[in-house]
Ligand SMILES: Nc1ncnc2c1ncn2[C@@H]1O[C@H](COP(=O)(O)OP(=O)(O)OP(=O)(O)O)[C@@H](O)[C@H]1O
Protein backbone atom coordinates (compact mmCIF):
# COMPACT_ATOMS: atom_id res chain seq x y z
CA UNK A 244 0.00 0.00 0.00
CA UNK A 245 1.54 3.27 -1.08
CA UNK A 246 1.86 6.08 1.41
CA UNK A 247 2.19 8.80 -1.21
CA UNK A 248 -0.97 10.75 -1.98
CA UNK A 249 -2.03 10.49 -5.59
CA UNK A 250 -0.83 13.25 -7.90
CA UNK A 251 -2.73 16.48 -8.02
CA UNK A 252 -3.93 16.10 -4.50
CA UNK A 253 -1.77 17.71 -1.88
CA UNK A 254 -2.25 16.70 1.71
CA UNK A 255 -5.53 18.24 2.78
CA UNK A 256 -5.26 21.00 5.31
CA UNK A 257 -6.45 19.96 8.72
CA UNK A 258 -9.44 21.64 10.18
CA UNK A 259 -9.11 22.78 13.75
CA UNK A 260 -11.02 19.83 15.11
CA UNK A 261 -9.72 17.05 12.93
CA UNK A 262 -6.36 17.31 14.65
CA UNK A 263 -7.94 16.71 18.00
CA UNK A 264 -7.19 13.15 18.96
CA UNK A 265 -8.05 11.72 22.29
CA UNK A 266 -4.89 10.59 23.98
CA UNK A 267 -5.11 7.05 25.18
CA UNK A 268 -2.54 4.91 26.83
CA UNK A 269 -3.41 1.58 25.25
CA UNK A 270 -5.34 1.88 21.98
CA UNK A 271 -6.34 -1.26 20.09
CA UNK A 272 -6.69 0.46 16.77
CA UNK A 273 -5.00 3.65 15.82
CA UNK A 274 -5.12 5.53 12.56
CA UNK A 275 -2.64 8.14 11.50
CA UNK A 276 -3.46 10.55 8.69
CA UNK A 277 -5.69 7.99 7.04
CA UNK A 278 -7.02 9.01 3.61
CA UNK A 279 -9.13 6.76 1.41
CA UNK A 280 -10.11 7.20 -2.20
CA UNK A 281 -12.62 5.38 -4.37
CA UNK A 282 -11.11 5.83 -7.80
CA UNK A 283 -10.20 9.49 -7.87
CA UNK A 284 -12.80 10.71 -5.41
CA UNK A 285 -11.74 11.03 -1.79
CA UNK A 286 -14.00 9.29 0.71
CA UNK A 287 -12.08 9.85 3.94
CA UNK A 288 -9.73 12.70 4.72
CA UNK A 289 -7.13 12.91 7.47
CA UNK A 290 -8.61 10.47 9.92
CA UNK A 291 -6.72 10.35 13.21
CA UNK A 292 -8.32 8.08 15.73
CA UNK A 293 -7.37 5.93 18.70
CA UNK A 294 -9.87 3.30 19.66
CA UNK A 295 -9.66 2.31 23.35
CA UNK A 296 -9.54 -1.31 24.43
CA UNK A 297 -12.61 -2.97 25.94
CA UNK A 298 -14.81 -0.02 25.27
CA UNK A 299 -17.67 0.62 22.89
CA UNK A 300 -16.87 3.32 20.39
CA UNK A 301 -19.77 4.69 18.37
CA UNK A 302 -19.33 6.27 14.95
CA UNK A 303 -22.06 8.69 13.96
CA UNK A 304 -22.45 11.03 11.02
CA UNK A 305 -24.63 11.81 8.03
CA UNK A 306 -25.14 9.36 5.20
CA UNK A 307 -22.18 9.06 2.86
CA UNK A 308 -19.60 10.52 5.22
CA UNK A 309 -17.58 7.32 5.08
CA UNK A 310 -18.49 5.50 8.29
CA UNK A 311 -18.73 2.13 6.58
CA UNK A 312 -15.60 2.89 4.61
CA UNK A 313 -13.73 3.58 7.85
CA UNK A 314 -14.96 0.36 9.39
CA UNK A 315 -13.95 -1.65 6.34
CA UNK A 316 -10.44 -0.22 6.58
CA UNK A 317 -10.03 -1.84 9.98
CA UNK A 318 -10.47 -5.39 8.71
CA UNK A 319 -9.25 -4.68 5.20
CA UNK A 320 -12.55 -5.50 3.58
CA UNK A 321 -11.83 -2.53 1.34
CA UNK A 322 -9.19 -4.68 -0.32
CA UNK A 323 -12.07 -6.39 -2.06
CA UNK A 324 -13.14 -3.17 -3.78
CA UNK A 325 -10.85 -2.85 -6.75
CA UNK A 326 -10.92 0.94 -6.90
CA UNK A 327 -9.92 1.79 -3.33
CA UNK A 328 -6.62 3.35 -2.48
CA UNK A 329 -5.47 4.54 0.87
CA UNK A 330 -2.65 6.49 2.41
CA UNK A 331 -1.65 6.79 6.02
CA UNK A 332 -1.21 4.13 8.64
CA UNK A 333 -3.60 1.91 10.58
CA UNK A 334 -2.15 0.22 13.62
CA UNK A 335 -3.78 -2.78 15.22
CA UNK A 336 -2.12 -3.69 18.50
CA UNK A 337 0.72 -1.46 17.38
CA UNK A 338 1.22 -3.30 14.11
CA UNK A 339 0.64 -1.80 10.67
CA UNK A 340 -2.27 -3.80 9.25
CA UNK A 341 -1.24 -2.93 5.72
CA UNK A 342 2.37 -3.88 6.33
CA UNK A 343 3.92 -6.68 4.33
CA UNK A 344 3.94 -9.10 7.26
CA UNK A 345 0.23 -8.71 8.05
CA UNK A 346 -2.05 -11.04 6.20
CA UNK A 347 -5.60 -9.86 5.58
CA UNK A 348 -7.06 -13.30 6.20
CA UNK A 349 -5.63 -13.68 9.69
CA UNK A 350 -6.37 -10.04 10.45
CA UNK A 351 -10.05 -10.60 9.69
CA UNK A 352 -10.27 -13.38 12.21
CA UNK A 353 -8.99 -11.02 14.90
CA UNK A 354 -11.14 -8.10 13.75
CA UNK A 355 -14.63 -9.49 13.24
CA UNK A 356 -17.49 -7.76 11.49
CA UNK A 357 -21.27 -7.75 11.82
CA UNK A 358 -23.08 -6.32 8.85
CA UNK A 359 -26.00 -3.96 8.49
CA UNK A 360 -28.37 -6.60 7.18
CA UNK A 361 -28.36 -9.94 8.95
CA UNK A 362 -26.63 -12.31 6.54
CA UNK A 363 -26.56 -15.83 7.94
CA UNK A 364 -25.32 -18.54 5.62
CA UNK A 365 -28.01 -20.72 4.04
CA UNK A 366 -26.94 -23.52 6.34
CA UNK A 367 -28.07 -24.88 9.68
CA UNK A 368 -27.88 -22.72 12.78
CA UNK A 369 -25.18 -25.01 14.15
CA UNK A 370 -23.18 -24.81 10.96
CA UNK A 371 -23.48 -21.02 10.83
CA UNK A 372 -21.61 -20.80 14.11
CA UNK A 373 -19.25 -23.72 13.61
CA UNK A 374 -18.05 -22.90 10.12
CA UNK A 375 -15.85 -19.92 10.94
CA UNK A 376 -14.23 -21.77 13.81
CA UNK A 377 -13.63 -24.85 11.70
CA UNK A 378 -11.99 -23.09 8.79
CA UNK A 379 -9.76 -21.29 11.26
CA UNK A 380 -8.61 -24.64 12.56
CA UNK A 381 -10.41 -24.68 15.91
CA UNK A 382 -9.21 -27.71 17.85
CA UNK A 383 -11.57 -27.86 20.83
CA UNK A 384 -15.02 -29.32 21.30
CA UNK A 385 -17.19 -27.83 18.58
CA UNK A 386 -20.52 -28.49 20.30
CA UNK A 387 -19.30 -26.63 23.33
CA UNK A 388 -18.07 -23.69 21.27
CA UNK A 389 -21.37 -23.46 19.39
CA UNK A 390 -23.30 -23.49 22.63
CA UNK A 391 -21.13 -20.92 24.40
CA UNK A 392 -21.12 -18.60 21.37
CA UNK A 393 -24.90 -18.78 21.08
CA UNK A 394 -25.21 -18.19 24.81
CA UNK A 395 -22.99 -15.14 24.66
CA UNK A 396 -25.11 -13.83 21.81
CA UNK A 397 -28.21 -14.33 23.97
CA UNK A 398 -29.71 -16.68 21.42
CA UNK A 399 -29.14 -20.13 22.90
CA UNK A 400 -32.48 -20.54 24.64
CA UNK A 401 -34.39 -19.63 21.51
CA UNK A 402 -32.57 -22.03 19.20
CA UNK A 403 -31.23 -24.88 21.32
CA UNK A 404 -34.01 -27.20 20.21
CA UNK A 405 -33.59 -26.48 16.51
CA UNK A 406 -29.89 -26.27 15.82
CA UNK A 407 -30.38 -28.27 12.66
CA UNK A 408 -32.82 -25.87 11.10
CA UNK A 409 -31.77 -23.33 8.53
CA UNK A 410 -30.34 -20.07 9.86
CA UNK A 411 -32.68 -18.32 7.45
CA UNK A 412 -35.70 -19.65 9.31
CA UNK A 413 -35.04 -17.27 12.21
CA UNK A 414 -36.52 -13.81 12.63
CA UNK A 415 -34.46 -10.77 11.66
CA UNK A 416 -33.37 -10.04 15.21
CA UNK A 417 -32.48 -13.66 15.84
CA UNK A 418 -30.56 -13.75 12.57
CA UNK A 419 -28.54 -10.73 13.61
CA UNK A 420 -27.71 -12.35 16.94
CA UNK A 421 -26.78 -15.51 15.05
CA UNK A 422 -24.37 -13.40 13.01
CA UNK A 423 -22.91 -12.03 16.23
CA UNK A 424 -22.57 -15.56 17.62
CA UNK A 425 -20.83 -16.60 14.44
CA UNK A 426 -18.38 -13.73 14.86
CA UNK A 427 -17.78 -14.58 18.52
CA UNK A 428 -17.03 -18.19 17.63
CA UNK A 429 -13.75 -17.24 15.96
CA UNK A 430 -12.75 -15.30 19.08
CA UNK A 431 -11.90 -11.92 17.62
CA UNK A 432 -10.38 -9.10 19.63
CA UNK A 433 -12.35 -6.33 17.99
CA UNK A 434 -15.90 -6.49 16.67
CA UNK A 435 -16.93 -4.01 14.01
CA UNK A 436 -20.66 -3.46 13.76
CA UNK A 437 -22.06 -1.53 10.82
CA UNK A 438 -25.54 -0.37 11.79
CA UNK A 439 -26.32 -3.79 13.28
CA UNK A 440 -29.75 -2.74 14.44
CA UNK A 441 -31.02 -0.86 11.43
CA UNK A 442 -33.10 -3.82 10.27
CA UNK A 443 -34.35 -4.69 13.75
CA UNK A 444 -37.38 -3.82 15.83
CA UNK A 445 -36.95 -1.95 19.15
CA UNK A 446 -36.98 -5.09 21.26
CA UNK A 447 -34.34 -6.89 19.21
CA UNK A 448 -32.36 -3.65 19.16
CA UNK A 449 -32.46 -3.56 22.92
CA UNK A 450 -31.25 -7.13 23.16
CA UNK A 451 -28.34 -6.40 20.84
CA UNK A 452 -27.43 -3.33 22.90
CA UNK A 453 -27.53 -5.30 26.14
CA UNK A 454 -25.41 -7.88 24.45
CA UNK A 455 -22.80 -5.29 23.47
CA UNK A 456 -22.59 -4.09 27.03
CA UNK A 457 -22.03 -7.67 28.09
CA UNK A 458 -19.42 -8.26 25.42
CA UNK A 459 -17.25 -5.24 26.08
CA UNK A 460 -15.62 -6.96 29.03
CA UNK A 461 -13.78 -9.18 26.57
CA UNK A 462 -13.99 -7.36 23.28
CA UNK A 463 -13.52 -3.94 21.81
CA UNK A 464 -16.57 -2.87 19.87
CA UNK A 465 -16.82 -0.23 17.20
CA UNK A 466 -20.38 0.43 16.13
CA UNK A 467 -21.71 2.62 13.35
CA UNK A 468 -25.16 3.94 14.05
CA UNK A 469 -27.63 6.51 12.77
CA UNK A 470 -29.46 6.38 16.03
CA UNK A 471 -28.34 9.13 18.40
CA UNK A 472 -30.10 7.53 21.34
CA UNK A 473 -28.35 4.30 20.65
CA UNK A 474 -24.95 5.94 20.49
CA UNK A 475 -25.70 7.74 23.70
CA UNK A 476 -27.10 4.73 25.49
CA UNK A 477 -24.63 2.13 24.41
CA UNK A 478 -21.25 3.70 23.81
CA UNK A 479 -18.37 4.99 25.87
CA UNK A 480 -16.67 7.00 23.17
CA UNK A 481 -18.23 8.67 20.17
CA UNK A 482 -16.73 9.71 16.85
CA UNK A 483 -18.77 12.29 15.02
CA UNK A 484 -17.98 12.42 11.33
CA UNK A 485 -19.18 15.04 8.91
CA UNK A 486 -18.97 15.79 5.25
CA UNK A 487 -16.09 17.96 4.22
CA UNK A 488 -17.95 20.64 2.31
CA UNK A 489 -14.84 21.94 0.59
CA UNK A 490 -14.31 18.65 -1.24
CA UNK A 491 -17.70 16.95 -1.30
CA UNK A 492 -19.65 17.19 -4.50
CA UNK A 493 -22.90 15.99 -5.92
CA UNK A 494 -21.69 12.56 -6.88
CA UNK A 495 -19.12 11.80 -4.24
CA UNK A 496 -18.78 12.64 -0.62
CA UNK A 497 -15.78 13.04 1.58
CA UNK A 498 -15.87 12.55 5.31
CA UNK A 499 -13.75 14.02 8.08
CA UNK A 500 -13.82 13.62 11.82
CA UNK A 501 -15.57 16.58 13.35
CA UNK A 502 -15.15 15.54 16.92
CA UNK A 503 -14.01 12.58 18.94
CA UNK A 504 -14.48 12.41 22.65
CA UNK A 505 -16.28 10.57 25.38
CA UNK A 506 -19.93 10.01 24.60
CA UNK A 507 -20.89 11.93 27.69
CA UNK A 508 -18.98 15.02 26.63
CA UNK A 509 -19.86 14.85 22.96
CA UNK A 510 -23.56 14.78 23.60
CA UNK A 511 -23.66 17.31 26.44
CA UNK A 512 -20.95 19.81 25.69
CA UNK A 513 -19.77 19.34 22.12
CA UNK A 514 -16.79 21.50 21.35
CA UNK A 515 -17.47 21.78 17.64
CA UNK A 516 -20.57 23.72 16.61
CA UNK A 517 -21.04 21.38 13.64
CA UNK A 518 -21.24 18.40 15.97
CA UNK A 519 -23.88 20.15 17.97
CA UNK A 520 -25.78 20.98 14.82
CA UNK A 521 -25.63 17.37 13.71
CA UNK A 522 -26.65 15.73 16.96
CA UNK A 523 -29.50 18.12 17.44
CA UNK A 524 -30.70 17.35 13.94
CA UNK A 525 -29.99 20.66 12.30
CA UNK A 526 -27.59 19.29 9.68
CA UNK A 527 -26.94 15.89 8.15
CA UNK B 528 -50.54 24.28 -6.42
CA UNK B 529 -49.97 21.30 -8.59
CA UNK B 530 -51.55 21.42 -11.99
CA UNK B 531 -54.43 19.01 -12.44
CA UNK B 532 -54.17 16.56 -15.31
CA UNK B 533 -56.89 14.46 -16.78
CA UNK B 534 -56.18 10.79 -17.22
CA UNK B 535 -57.08 8.78 -20.30
CA UNK B 536 -57.03 5.26 -18.94
CA UNK B 537 -58.00 3.40 -22.15
CA UNK B 538 -59.72 0.87 -19.93
CA UNK B 539 -61.38 -1.05 -22.73
CA UNK B 540 -58.25 -1.48 -24.81
CA UNK B 541 -56.30 -2.54 -21.74
CA UNK B 542 -58.98 -5.02 -20.78
CA UNK B 543 -58.62 -6.66 -24.18
CA UNK B 544 -54.88 -6.36 -24.54
CA UNK B 545 -54.11 -7.96 -21.18
CA UNK B 546 -55.83 -11.30 -21.88
CA UNK B 547 -54.58 -11.25 -25.47
CA UNK B 548 -51.03 -11.14 -24.24
CA UNK B 549 -51.72 -13.98 -21.84
CA UNK B 550 -53.16 -16.06 -24.68
CA UNK B 551 -50.11 -15.36 -26.81
CA UNK B 552 -47.91 -16.63 -23.99
CA UNK B 553 -50.03 -19.78 -23.61
CA UNK B 554 -49.77 -20.44 -27.35
CA UNK B 555 -46.03 -19.96 -27.25
CA UNK B 556 -45.76 -22.46 -24.42
CA UNK B 557 -47.94 -25.03 -26.09
CA UNK B 558 -46.33 -24.79 -29.50
CA UNK B 559 -43.24 -26.28 -27.90
CA UNK B 560 -45.20 -28.93 -26.02
CA UNK B 561 -47.25 -29.85 -29.09
CA UNK B 562 -44.24 -30.24 -31.33
CA UNK B 563 -42.60 -32.37 -28.68
CA UNK B 564 -45.60 -34.65 -28.30
CA UNK B 565 -46.01 -35.06 -32.05
CA UNK B 566 -42.34 -35.95 -32.27
CA UNK B 567 -42.56 -38.42 -29.40
CA UNK B 568 -45.78 -39.91 -30.72
CA UNK B 569 -44.40 -40.49 -34.17
CA UNK B 570 -41.19 -41.98 -32.82
CA UNK B 571 -43.13 -44.22 -30.47
CA UNK B 572 -45.53 -45.43 -33.14
CA UNK B 573 -42.71 -46.07 -35.58
CA UNK B 574 -40.49 -47.65 -32.97
CA UNK B 575 -43.23 -49.89 -31.68
CA UNK B 576 -44.69 -50.53 -35.12
CA UNK B 577 -46.95 -53.52 -34.79
CA UNK B 578 -47.49 -54.79 -38.32
CA UNK B 579 -46.20 -58.25 -39.01
CA UNK B 580 -42.96 -58.40 -40.88
CA UNK B 581 -41.51 -55.51 -38.97
CA UNK B 582 -38.80 -56.11 -36.38
CA UNK B 583 -39.85 -56.62 -32.78
CA UNK B 584 -43.21 -57.20 -34.26
CA UNK B 585 -45.86 -56.78 -31.72
CA UNK B 586 -46.97 -53.79 -29.76
CA UNK B 587 -45.89 -54.44 -26.17
CA UNK B 588 -48.68 -55.50 -23.83
CA UNK B 589 -47.66 -53.22 -20.98
CA UNK B 590 -44.89 -51.11 -19.53
CA UNK B 591 -42.95 -54.18 -18.41
CA UNK B 592 -42.97 -55.51 -21.95
CA UNK B 593 -41.87 -52.16 -23.28
CA UNK B 594 -38.99 -52.14 -20.81
CA UNK B 595 -37.95 -55.62 -21.85
CA UNK B 596 -38.10 -54.60 -25.45
CA UNK B 597 -35.94 -51.54 -24.96
CA UNK B 598 -33.54 -53.51 -22.80
CA UNK B 599 -33.02 -56.14 -25.46
CA UNK B 600 -32.67 -53.40 -28.03
CA UNK B 601 -30.03 -51.76 -25.88
CA UNK B 602 -28.04 -54.89 -25.16
CA UNK B 603 -28.03 -56.84 -28.41
CA UNK B 604 -25.08 -56.52 -30.73
CA UNK B 605 -25.68 -56.23 -34.47
CA UNK B 606 -27.06 -59.47 -35.85
CA UNK B 607 -27.89 -60.70 -39.27
CA UNK B 608 -31.45 -59.50 -39.42
CA UNK B 609 -33.24 -56.52 -38.03
CA UNK B 610 -34.99 -58.72 -35.46
CA UNK B 611 -31.85 -59.87 -33.79
CA UNK B 612 -29.94 -56.64 -33.90
CA UNK B 613 -29.50 -54.03 -31.19
CA UNK B 614 -27.68 -50.92 -30.15
CA UNK B 615 -25.20 -52.36 -27.68
CA UNK B 616 -22.27 -50.80 -29.53
CA UNK B 617 -23.90 -47.39 -29.58
CA UNK B 618 -25.02 -47.50 -25.98
CA UNK B 619 -21.63 -48.58 -24.68
CA UNK B 620 -19.81 -46.03 -26.84
CA UNK B 621 -22.11 -43.24 -25.75
CA UNK B 622 -21.75 -44.14 -22.08
CA UNK B 623 -17.97 -44.10 -22.44
CA UNK B 624 -18.17 -40.70 -24.08
CA UNK B 625 -20.52 -39.40 -21.40
CA UNK B 626 -18.22 -40.54 -18.61
CA UNK B 627 -15.06 -39.17 -20.16
CA UNK B 628 -16.65 -35.86 -21.17
CA UNK B 629 -17.87 -35.45 -17.60
CA UNK B 630 -14.38 -36.21 -16.38
CA UNK B 631 -12.72 -33.69 -18.67
CA UNK B 632 -15.22 -30.90 -19.14
CA UNK B 633 -16.76 -30.56 -15.69
CA UNK B 634 -13.63 -29.80 -13.66
CA UNK B 635 -12.16 -27.61 -16.36
CA UNK B 636 -15.43 -25.76 -16.92
CA UNK B 637 -16.06 -25.19 -13.23
CA UNK B 638 -12.48 -24.15 -12.64
CA UNK B 639 -12.65 -21.62 -15.44
CA UNK B 640 -15.97 -20.25 -14.21
CA UNK B 641 -14.72 -19.89 -10.63
CA UNK B 642 -11.54 -18.23 -11.83
CA UNK B 643 -13.39 -15.76 -14.03
CA UNK B 644 -16.01 -14.89 -11.43
CA UNK B 645 -14.08 -15.00 -8.18
CA UNK B 646 -10.46 -14.27 -8.93
CA UNK B 647 -10.08 -12.11 -12.02
CA UNK B 648 -10.61 -8.42 -11.45
CA UNK B 649 -12.88 -6.84 -14.04
CA UNK B 650 -10.83 -5.36 -16.83
CA UNK B 651 -9.63 -5.84 -20.34
CA UNK B 652 -8.26 -9.34 -19.78
CA UNK B 653 -11.57 -10.59 -18.44
CA UNK B 654 -13.50 -8.87 -21.22
CA UNK B 655 -11.37 -10.49 -23.92
CA UNK B 656 -11.61 -13.97 -22.41
CA UNK B 657 -15.32 -13.57 -21.82
CA UNK B 658 -16.02 -12.51 -25.39
CA UNK B 659 -14.00 -15.42 -26.69
CA UNK B 660 -15.92 -17.93 -24.63
CA UNK B 661 -19.24 -16.48 -25.72
CA UNK B 662 -18.16 -16.71 -29.35
CA UNK B 663 -16.92 -20.27 -28.93
CA UNK B 664 -20.34 -21.26 -27.62
CA UNK B 665 -21.76 -20.23 -30.99
CA UNK B 666 -19.27 -22.03 -33.23
CA UNK B 667 -20.98 -24.73 -35.36
CA UNK B 668 -20.30 -28.19 -33.99
CA UNK B 669 -18.84 -29.50 -37.25
CA UNK B 670 -15.99 -27.04 -36.77
CA UNK B 671 -15.18 -28.74 -33.48
CA UNK B 672 -15.21 -32.02 -35.38
CA UNK B 673 -12.56 -30.74 -37.78
CA UNK B 674 -10.57 -29.32 -34.88
CA UNK B 675 -10.78 -32.68 -33.10
CA UNK B 676 -9.64 -34.49 -36.22
CA UNK B 677 -6.48 -32.39 -36.53
CA UNK B 678 -5.77 -31.96 -32.85
CA UNK B 679 -6.61 -35.30 -31.28
CA UNK B 680 -6.97 -37.89 -34.03
CA UNK B 681 -3.88 -36.80 -35.91
CA UNK B 682 -2.07 -34.97 -33.11
CA UNK B 683 -1.08 -32.20 -35.52
CA UNK B 684 0.86 -34.80 -37.44
CA UNK B 685 3.05 -35.79 -34.49
CA UNK B 686 2.64 -39.55 -34.25
CA UNK B 687 3.21 -39.77 -30.49
CA UNK B 688 0.37 -37.34 -29.79
CA UNK B 689 -2.09 -38.83 -32.24
CA UNK B 690 -4.92 -40.61 -30.46
CA UNK B 691 -6.38 -42.11 -33.61
CA UNK B 692 -10.07 -42.75 -34.05
CA UNK B 693 -10.44 -43.77 -30.43
CA UNK B 694 -12.94 -42.87 -27.74
CA UNK B 695 -10.27 -40.55 -26.32
CA UNK B 696 -10.47 -38.40 -29.45
CA UNK B 697 -14.24 -38.35 -29.44
CA UNK B 698 -14.49 -37.46 -25.76
CA UNK B 699 -11.89 -34.70 -25.98
CA UNK B 700 -13.59 -33.21 -29.04
CA UNK B 701 -16.99 -33.25 -27.37
CA UNK B 702 -15.45 -31.77 -24.21
CA UNK B 703 -14.17 -28.81 -26.20
CA UNK B 704 -17.60 -28.47 -27.76
CA UNK B 705 -19.50 -28.24 -24.48
CA UNK B 706 -16.93 -26.34 -22.41
CA UNK B 707 -18.08 -22.83 -23.37
CA UNK B 708 -21.67 -23.60 -22.44
CA UNK B 709 -20.63 -25.18 -19.13
CA UNK B 710 -18.46 -22.18 -18.30
CA UNK B 711 -21.12 -19.62 -19.17
CA UNK B 712 -23.86 -21.42 -17.27
CA UNK B 713 -21.65 -21.89 -14.22
CA UNK B 714 -20.59 -18.25 -14.32
CA UNK B 715 -24.21 -17.13 -14.35
CA UNK B 716 -24.96 -19.37 -11.39
CA UNK B 717 -21.94 -18.16 -9.44
CA UNK B 718 -22.74 -14.54 -10.18
CA UNK B 719 -26.24 -15.04 -8.81
CA UNK B 720 -24.90 -16.00 -5.37
CA UNK B 721 -25.42 -12.98 -3.08
CA UNK B 722 -22.20 -11.11 -2.30
CA UNK B 723 -23.26 -10.97 1.32
CA UNK B 724 -22.32 -14.64 1.71
CA UNK B 725 -18.85 -13.93 0.43
CA UNK B 726 -18.45 -10.90 2.65
CA UNK B 727 -19.68 -12.79 5.68
CA UNK B 728 -17.28 -15.65 5.03
CA UNK B 729 -14.28 -13.45 4.32
CA UNK B 730 -14.99 -11.33 7.39
CA UNK B 731 -14.67 -14.49 9.50
CA UNK B 732 -11.14 -14.94 8.28
CA UNK B 733 -11.82 -17.40 5.48
CA UNK B 734 -9.61 -17.57 2.44
CA UNK B 735 -11.13 -17.07 -0.96
CA UNK B 736 -10.93 -20.77 -1.67
CA UNK B 737 -12.72 -21.70 1.57
CA UNK B 738 -15.42 -19.18 0.73
CA UNK B 739 -15.90 -20.54 -2.76
CA UNK B 740 -15.82 -24.17 -1.68
CA UNK B 741 -18.23 -23.94 1.23
CA UNK B 742 -20.59 -21.16 0.27
CA UNK B 743 -20.42 -20.02 -3.33
CA UNK B 744 -20.35 -23.39 -5.06
CA UNK B 745 -23.07 -25.01 -2.91
CA UNK B 746 -25.34 -22.02 -3.42
CA UNK B 747 -24.64 -22.05 -7.15
CA UNK B 748 -25.02 -25.81 -7.49
CA UNK B 749 -28.60 -25.90 -8.82
CA UNK B 750 -27.74 -23.47 -11.62
CA UNK B 751 -24.48 -25.24 -12.35
CA UNK B 752 -26.26 -28.60 -12.55
CA UNK B 753 -28.77 -27.27 -15.04
CA UNK B 754 -25.98 -26.06 -17.30
CA UNK B 755 -24.07 -29.30 -16.88
CA UNK B 756 -26.96 -31.55 -17.75
CA UNK B 757 -27.86 -29.48 -20.79
CA UNK B 758 -24.27 -29.60 -21.99
CA UNK B 759 -23.78 -33.29 -21.33
CA UNK B 760 -27.08 -34.08 -23.05
CA UNK B 761 -25.86 -32.10 -25.99
CA UNK B 762 -22.57 -33.98 -25.94
CA UNK B 763 -24.14 -37.41 -26.19
CA UNK B 764 -26.74 -36.25 -28.70
CA UNK B 765 -24.28 -34.63 -31.11
CA UNK B 766 -23.70 -36.38 -34.42
CA UNK B 767 -21.87 -33.95 -36.68
CA UNK B 768 -18.59 -33.57 -34.75
CA UNK B 769 -18.28 -37.29 -33.99
CA UNK B 770 -18.69 -38.04 -37.68
CA UNK B 771 -15.31 -36.38 -38.10
CA UNK B 772 -13.57 -38.26 -35.33
CA UNK B 773 -14.84 -41.81 -35.77
CA UNK B 774 -13.76 -44.07 -38.52
CA UNK B 775 -16.01 -47.08 -38.34
CA UNK B 776 -19.57 -46.65 -39.52
CA UNK B 777 -20.55 -49.79 -37.70
CA UNK B 778 -18.85 -52.20 -35.35
CA UNK B 779 -19.64 -55.76 -34.43
CA UNK B 780 -18.50 -55.51 -30.85
CA UNK B 781 -18.73 -52.65 -28.38
CA UNK B 782 -15.51 -50.88 -27.34
CA UNK B 783 -13.79 -52.37 -24.31
CA UNK B 784 -11.75 -49.34 -23.33
CA UNK B 785 -11.20 -45.69 -24.20
CA UNK B 786 -8.51 -46.63 -26.71
CA UNK B 787 -10.93 -48.64 -28.85
CA UNK B 788 -12.91 -47.58 -31.86
CA UNK B 789 -16.48 -46.59 -31.22
CA UNK B 790 -19.80 -45.71 -32.85
CA UNK B 791 -21.95 -43.53 -30.60
CA UNK B 792 -25.69 -44.01 -30.44
CA UNK B 793 -26.71 -41.02 -32.59
CA UNK B 794 -24.39 -42.19 -35.33
CA UNK B 795 -25.83 -45.72 -35.25
CA UNK B 796 -29.31 -44.25 -35.44
CA UNK B 797 -28.22 -42.14 -38.37
CA UNK B 798 -26.80 -45.20 -40.11
CA UNK B 799 -30.03 -47.15 -39.79
CA UNK B 800 -32.19 -44.19 -40.71
CA UNK B 801 -30.30 -43.80 -43.97
CA UNK B 802 -31.61 -47.11 -45.35
CA UNK B 803 -34.93 -47.26 -47.20
CA UNK B 804 -35.93 -50.59 -45.63
CA UNK B 805 -38.81 -49.97 -43.16
CA UNK B 806 -37.24 -52.50 -40.80
CA UNK B 807 -34.18 -50.28 -40.50
CA UNK B 808 -36.38 -47.22 -40.09
CA UNK B 809 -38.09 -48.90 -37.17
CA UNK B 810 -34.75 -49.75 -35.66
CA UNK B 811 -33.68 -46.14 -35.94
CA UNK B 812 -36.80 -45.05 -34.13
CA UNK B 813 -36.08 -47.61 -31.42
CA UNK B 814 -32.60 -46.13 -31.08
CA UNK B 815 -34.08 -42.67 -30.67
CA UNK B 816 -36.21 -44.02 -27.84
CA UNK B 817 -33.10 -45.37 -26.16
CA UNK B 818 -31.39 -42.00 -26.52
CA UNK B 819 -34.43 -40.31 -25.01
CA UNK B 820 -34.44 -42.69 -22.07
CA UNK B 821 -30.79 -41.88 -21.48
CA UNK B 822 -31.40 -38.13 -21.62
CA UNK B 823 -34.46 -38.27 -19.41
CA UNK B 824 -32.62 -40.24 -16.75
CA UNK B 825 -29.84 -37.65 -16.80
CA UNK B 826 -32.40 -34.91 -16.30
CA UNK B 827 -33.94 -36.83 -13.42
CA UNK B 828 -30.56 -36.99 -11.71
CA UNK B 829 -30.19 -33.25 -12.14
CA UNK B 830 -33.59 -32.58 -10.65
CA UNK B 831 -32.86 -34.76 -7.63
CA UNK B 832 -29.59 -32.96 -6.97
CA UNK B 833 -31.26 -29.59 -7.39
CA UNK B 834 -33.99 -30.42 -4.90
CA UNK B 835 -31.53 -31.77 -2.38
CA UNK B 836 -29.39 -28.66 -2.39
CA UNK B 837 -32.34 -26.31 -2.40
CA UNK B 838 -33.67 -27.59 0.92
CA UNK B 839 -31.77 -25.31 3.31
CA UNK B 840 -32.26 -22.23 1.18
CA UNK B 841 -35.98 -22.37 1.40
CA UNK B 842 -37.63 -22.64 4.77
N1 LIG C 1 -17.52 0.52 -3.46
C1 LIG C 1 -17.54 1.85 -3.64
N2 LIG C 1 -17.14 2.38 -4.82
C2 LIG C 1 -17.16 3.73 -5.01
N3 LIG C 1 -17.57 4.61 -4.08
C3 LIG C 1 -17.99 4.14 -2.90
C4 LIG C 1 -18.00 2.73 -2.62
N4 LIG C 1 -18.46 2.55 -1.35
C5 LIG C 1 -18.73 3.79 -0.89
N5 LIG C 1 -18.43 4.76 -1.80
C6 LIG C 1 -18.59 6.20 -1.63
O1 LIG C 1 -17.86 6.60 -0.50
C7 LIG C 1 -18.60 7.51 0.26
C8 LIG C 1 -18.75 6.99 1.69
O2 LIG C 1 -19.54 5.81 1.68
P1 LIG C 1 -19.86 4.96 2.98
O3 LIG C 1 -20.63 3.78 2.58
O4 LIG C 1 -18.60 4.72 3.71
O5 LIG C 1 -20.79 5.98 3.77
P2 LIG C 1 -21.57 5.78 5.13
O6 LIG C 1 -21.13 6.85 6.04
O7 LIG C 1 -21.43 4.39 5.62
O8 LIG C 1 -23.04 6.05 4.67
P3 LIG C 1 -24.40 5.40 5.24
O9 LIG C 1 -24.64 6.06 6.55
O10 LIG C 1 -25.42 5.81 4.23
O11 LIG C 1 -24.21 3.93 5.33
C9 LIG C 1 -19.93 7.71 -0.43
O12 LIG C 1 -19.88 8.92 -1.16
C10 LIG C 1 -20.03 6.55 -1.36
O13 LIG C 1 -20.68 6.93 -2.55
Ligand SMILES: [Mg+2]
Pocket residue numbers: 310311312437
Ligand atom coordinates in the same frame (compact mmCIF):
# COMPACT_ATOMS: atom_id res chain seq x y z
MG1 LIG D 1 -22.78 2.67 5.83
